[in-house]
Every structure is written in structure tokens, then in C-alpha cells.
Amino acid sequence: MSGICGWVGEAEPAVLEAMLAAIDYRGDRTDTAFAPGVALGYRWWGGRPGKSPGIHRAGPHLVACAGTFAPPVPSPAAALMDRLVPGPGGLDSLDGAFAGAWWDGERRRLTLVRDPFGVRSLYYVEHGGAFYFASELKQLLAIPDLPVQVNPAALHTYLTFSFVPGEDVPVLGVRRLLPGRVARWEGGRLRVEPYLTLREGIDPQFADRAAAVRHIRSRWREAVARRLNGEREVGLFLSGGIDSSGVAVWLREAGVGVRAFSLDFGERSVEKPQAQVVADRLQLPLTFLRVGGEDLAPVLMDLVWKLDLPFGDAVTGPQYLLGRAAREAGLSAVFNGEGGDQFFGGWTNKPMISAELYADLYEEDSREEQYLRSYHRFYGREEQLYTPEFRAQVGGPGQRRAHLAPYLAGDAAATFLHRVRLADIALKGSQNILPRAERMANAWALDVRVPLFDRALAEASFALPPQLKLHGACEKYVLKLILQRHLPREVVWRRKFGMSVPVTDWVLGPLAEAVEELLGPPSLARRGLFRGEYVERLRRGRNDPDETRRRRIGERLWTLAMLEAWLRVFLDGRGRRPAGALP
């Protein structure tokens, strides 16, 4: 896609060049604008419709906007200013995948804005009397004398969630603007406010199932149509599950050419036949991409660098390789089915409901603690994993629960299911699924389009009674009701498996050498975060006695390995492009 950067204050123009150079893979064209006390930069791929063709200049105003709107406009940068000027409407229906900065030269005010759910990112830091901002962390690290020190509290949350939630990032002093927010920097102060707050608002008309099905069907179809930009052909990551299959249905109806890609993990692939059935029914060309751990070893450091932040879910490896395949097929945009679980009642509803029905039988459980356990990383295992030195630096109790309380105990919803949905959307969706999908696609100059995170569709989903999402034990019920007209019964109504990356096989097998390099005793001793004994046990393929699933071993090792790799690239290496596969 594209990227922006800049500052308010005084800095050398060469710094802007360095910040733009740090994301050279995000475009072949650059534009810069300098005015007293401000600088803006923009990088993009020329010739792609829907992208700003440069920095927008209008009198005292400068606007740089990365990404696209939904529905598309010729220049998001030009359109953004109109939206941000106070007045009715403005940001009410604003949607897309974008991050923008508007400098009002009259008021001497910088306004920053991110898309509703966080497909594109914005980071900022105050340094040397200037306020810097950029699309990627690596751009800020390119500021020559910026101190780069690790933020231990952010590592602590990463180790629980497998991503870093909230406004903090793992580098001290750098912060992140949250999605669906507008930030204004004026007079040396930053004020942030949301322009989108999801709330439950159940509409009685949707007690009528048919009405609900009609409504969601049309929103979902529009969500796909709004993300088409006149391309002749787009890619689709077809997992075989109903979410991406539904997107395939609407893409066909929209009349655009679709090339589908699906993952093949060898004998571990449970969803492969499903993907084929869907592709056959919709007559889509389908390419299976065989992915094994050995395919990831040579690209691991580039993957980490492109991710820009630590992400501990091994799905990023296959996503990276899917992106490469789509690029080699000559595509410039890919669709996916991410969001079905978050909005329409998938994971983590069931364990949370179980926990809630059986709460407080033996000791006082909190809903927040159970939710943290559902990430299946290191929550509750800090004593085993952390060195005493690291433990002393991560801060006091309650930090992780604080991320959850507004959703799990707040008043934006009255039903349990919607409370858990709100938490999943804000955390898993906005801080994990969307940014990593965007970065893995953009590693290969691909735009990613995520129709299930469409704003109007999202708002409509919260007007539904929750039983249309989880119907007994049937997840995503309303989506299945919609799709049963379009897809075979056995695809729509089968039990869900969930795509399972065979990460344990990989880290104990073809990636064992890389894991040893990253998590062997010398590396652990140097970094000083983790206890050797615990990591050694995982590397030998042994998990804690209370773990029954083998895949937890791989998930945990991958989370640790990715963190060490991230630290090498971004802390030790200041975010510069890594030289080889593995240092």
C-alpha cells in the first residue's frame, strides 16, 4: 500500500527522506512538503486507483493520506480534509483502510486519523522538541538520534496476548494512535477522541430472522462491492471456512475476476477439500500453496521486519508466502474473510460462556482472567518464564486486565456475547488480525481488503440479537443462513475445524535450528528476559502438565522466537532492513 510520515517542529529535511526510505517497499513514488515548522511525506505505488496521487495542497493546508476509502475516492488526501472539518456528518460514515495527517497552516494544528478498525497504523513520538508521526515504527526509528530502548511493560503484554495491545509499543516513548480515533496536536499538546464507538443496539425488527438475514446479506454484499476499485481481477485467500467463502460469493456477484489461493499443510490440512468444493461451485481458479516450516526459514527475518511489531501467531508465515504467490500471479489486491469470528460469534465465545456459567465454584475467578487465559500464551506462567530481572521491570498488576475492563464490564453492551465480541474486536481484531494481514500483504505490494470489518456491516451486526450469532452451539448462525442459498450444505453447516497451522511440527522440526539460534542458551543469556530451563523444556517438545494440546508448544515457542527476532531487528538493529535470513 502506501505510507506517510512527518513532524511538527524543527528537524533536518534529510530526516524525512530517511523516514520515507525506511518503507521503500511500500511504493515507487514519493512526495514531500515542507512549510515553516512542519514536514509531510508520502510514499505510494503510482497508478493504483483510489490512492492519493500525492500530498494534497490547498492554500495553508497540507494533507497526506495513506491507503484507500470505502467506497473509493480518487484522492483520499483531498477528501479527508472535507471530512475532518467540523460540521455534521463528517466522520460518521468514514470507512476504508487509511491513515492520514492534515496540517492546518492557519491554526497551526496537526490532525491525525486512522480508519475505523485499524487496517493502517499511525505511530508518534516527541523528540528533540518536535512531534514526529509515521505509518510504521521503523520509520520513527530512522530518526537519527532517537533513543531506542525497550519498553518491558509492552513485552509483558505481548507475552500474554501474542501481540501488543493499546497505545504503548515495545519502544519506550513511542506511542500508537488507536483505530477509530482522531488526534489533534496543537500548542504542544495532543488530544485524542474516538469518532466511532461500537455499541450494542438490538433492533426489535431483527427478532424476525428473515429480516435479519436480508439486512446482513445486503450489508455484507455492499461491504465487498465498496472495496472494489475497478480492478479487472483480485486475489482471495480462501480458507475453506464460511467467512472467506462468503466473500467469494459476493465477489462473483460483483462480476470481478477472482483468483483464489488456499494453504496446503500436507496431511495436516483439514480444510483443503472444503476450499476446493467452494471454488468448484463458484468456478474460481484455485491455487493451493504448499507451506512447510522449511519454506519459512529463509524468509523469517524479512517477515519479522515487514511485520514492524512483534506478532506471535504463526499464521503470519503462511500469510507472507500467500502474499508472495498472489504477487507472482500479477495481482495488486487481495480479499480475505477475517472478521467473521469477531463480529458474528466465533472464538472466544464458547470458552468464555463455559467459564461464566461455572464461575466462582472454587475461588473467585474474574472474567478478565479467563479471557486472558484464552490466548494460551504465558498468562499465569510468568514465574516460570520470566527472569527475576525482567519480572522486576514489567510493572504492577492489573495492566493486562485494564485492556479488557471497558468491554467485559462496561456499558457498551448488556449481553454477555456482545461484551466478549467488543473485547475481541478491539484487541484481536484491531491490534492483531488487521495490522498483520495488512503488513503481510503489503510485504508484496498488495492491498488487503477486509470486507467483514466494514463499518456499516459492523454496526449492523450489533443490532442483531445475539442468538443469531451463536445459536445453541452453532457459531456465525446468520452468516450460515445467508450462505445456504449459495453454497453446498456440507460446506455451510459442517462443524468448524479452524485453520490450524502445524506450528509445533515446524518449531520442533524444520525450524528447530532457527529456534535454537533465537532461543538457545547463549541468546537467552544475552537478552536476559527468559529462564533457560522453561524454554529448554519447550524446545524439547514438553509442555506444562496441565496442557493437553500439543499445538501449545509450537504456539509458545513461536511467540518467544518472534519476540527475540523482533528485538534483534528493531532494538539491536534500529529497525533497519536485516541482511540475511537469520543473523
Added chain:
Amino acid sequence: MRCPACRGEFAFEPAKGALLSDTAFQHAVDAVSSGGHLRWGVEHLYYAACRRWRRGNPVGVAVVLIGLALIGAFLLRNRAPVFVLAVGVAAAVVWQVRRARAVPVFAPLPMERFNEMWARWLAVHGTPKGVITRRPQSPKAREPEPDLPLYSFDRAVICDRARTVDLLLANNFHFENNCAVLSLGGYPEKPFQTVRATLKRNPRLHVFALHDATVPGCRLAHRLANDPGWFKDQVPVIDVGLRPSHAAPFRGLFLRAQGGRVPPGEGVTEKEAAWLSQYTLELAAIRLEQVLKRLSRAINRRFDEDTSTDGTTWGDGSSGVREDTESFSQEAGSSDDGPDGFG
């Protein structure tokens, strides 16, 4: 008596006839919780205390083998490579023996003596960490959300005993496996009606019966499958155990049956009735870690299809009992040090 090093009071005095020392008892406590990771009940501790491990003696074997190698080398003289080879073989054998799985030997303790020891341990050392303790139930501070009773579960494990339910719930089994856990008798009281009502909402519910090898336990699956309040004409019930067919590896831990001859019927075969007339075997006799792993495997294994390889189908109203003869049949003493094979 006090420990010379730390001056802490001892609970037991083996010199004066205690069956176990404090150290041995503490080992049992560590073993039952798998090093503090699991929640457990005193019944598991009893069987842990009855279980001793025997390994091959590496030092003895090594001495013998190296001795043989030296003698062989002397006799063969000037055949240095042979000597080296012999030492190499000896080293390999020693290494293998050290790695070999430990074998459990059961030395049953008299139950009354154990209960006395447990009471003494609590008095001297306090309640160990990880003991499952039921909280007194009081009205919750927070009103439950109105939608919670409307959903359902993918699976249910129904037990013969409340304490087995405790074992699963306290170890978060329901959370990790999307699984309702209830006892036939209505435990846990507070959520029982709500949870049981939710089970009717999933026509593809997978139900598993988990029980002791006792008369009521071996009749559990049959009762569940024939009771319209439970699963009659709804879904099949899979009996994962324990039945007499699972009992062989635990020979030293059988208890004497009370109550005379058991008639066959209500899900109990003649052969089973004969065994149950003489013996019972508690689920608690199996190492706790194994119970959780095996049960998890048993309930997840069948989950991939609506029709499993034994012909059990879900979702079409067929019911009745199926037996899972595999999940609890393997040799229960398997150490978890070696390949455990549970995925």
C-alpha cells in the same frame, strides 16, 4: 520432632512406625499436582502415596558391563578397537537404562492409616497448595447477563461422582474443551439446571460418561441413554470408562466390593457383573495428569466428524451407548517423561 536444619516441625516419625516420612509424603503431594500445576483432591493423594516408582539401576549395570568389557579386552589382548567398542556399547546401554520408563509398583496403604496421616499433615503443615476446595455458594455480586442460558455446549461429560466433576472443573477442563461437566446427581447445584437445559439446544452434542469401576458407575451411561431427562432419543452416549476392562493395569489398587453379588443388566454384562461383585476401582487411582490428558483426547478425537469410525452418528436423533475402549485402556503407569503420545 523437628527438622535439624530448619527447625520446622515434622508431621510423621517413621522411626516410631509412621508409614511414610514427611519427605515421602511431600513427594506424593508434588507428584499428584504434577509439580504444582494441577488441582487435586485427597483421594488422588492417597493413590499417589500408594504408587512407588522403580527404575533400572544404572550404576550397577554400568559396573557390570564395564567389568565385562575390561575382562573381554584383557582376554583378546592387543585388540584395542574391540575394547573401545565394548566400552561404547556399555555406555550406550547405561544411557538407555537411565532413559527407560519408570515402572509403577503399587504398595497400598491402609485407608484408615492414610486418613490419620492426612489429618496430621494438615494440622502440622496446613493445606497444601492446589487442593480443590469448594467455595460456599452465595448470591453473585454481579447479575448474570440475560443471554447466557440461551447458548449450548459442543460436548458434555457426565460423571457418577461430584468429586470427579470437581476434578475437571477446578482444572478448567470445561474452559479448555468447550465442555459441560455435570454429575448424574445434580452437581454443581447452582448452575446445574441452567447447564442441563442448554444441553438440549445442541442436536449434535457429544456426550461422554466418566465414572469409577463400580456398580453405579458402570450403569451410568445406560441410565443417561435411557432417561428422557438426559439423552434418551437425543444423542448417543459414549462411555469412556472406567469399566472392568480398563482395570487390569491397576491390579494393586482394587478395593473390595461391598454388597454381595451384582446382577447383570442395565448396561452391565455378565462378565463385568462377576468382576464388580468382587472389586471396585476408583478413577482417582489413575494419575490425575493422565486422566485429564486421556479424557481430553477422548472427547476431541471424535469431534472431527458427525459420523465417527465406529458408526456413531450425531444429529439424527439416534441414541444409545457406545463404548470407548481405547482412551483409558493404555498402561496407566506411563511416565510423562517419555513420548506420551497424546498429541
